[in-house]
Amino acid sequence: MGCYGAFLARLGLGRPGAWRGALIPCPDGRPARLASGRAAVIGDAAAAADPFLGEGIGQALHSGLLAARAIFDGGLDLYQARMRAGLMREHSHARLLARLIYRAPACFQSLAQRHPGATELAWQVLRGQRAYAGIWAGVARLLLGLSAVPPGQASLDQ
């Protein structure tokens, strides 16, 4: 039955059903066409999910908002341009980070153990305090044996 089954049984919630999963569509780096004439795709349909974290709820809301604003501002071509300049550009950094970390997780685990600031960098992205594009300067500093942020800025290591 396994731990999950035992947990459900303990709570009187029955037996586990069949495992199911679904793909989270993430951008693959190719320039996607997100709008044509009066139609646009947003959220998962636009493969707007974060390629590093797999999160897509915020991105779905964000892309929907951008599409609505573009309609007010003149047309859906603006939506496509703004998505490419914003979310898609940011996701190109997230995709690179995902390639590096998920291909060599042990290497990054060891780095994170030796430099707690590396974990904090990721938390800053999760909290929306740092863009993916801004993560490389912190990584470079850690690899040089420095604190992830220059002195004078809020420490990431605390």
Ligand SMILES: Cc1cc2nc3c(=O)[nH]c(=O)nc-3n(C[C@H](O)[C@H](O)[C@H](O)COP(=O)(O)OP(=O)(O)OC[C@H]3O[C@@H](n4cnc5c(N)ncnc54)[C@H](O)[C@@H]3O)c2cc1C
């Ligand atoms: C297992 C799993 C866990 C996840 N966990 C997280 C998480 O922790 N945090 C996070 O941010 N993201 C998470 N995601 C991703 C997130 O759920 C999606 O990125 C997000 O829901 C996308 O929103 P959306 O509105 O684009 O699409 P959806 O939420 O999929 O909404 C699309 C809707 O359209 C409906 N629909 C489809 N075809 C038709 C049709 N022909 N006619 C009418 N209706 C139709 C569907 O039934 C659905 O209700 C997870 C995804 C999965 C699969």
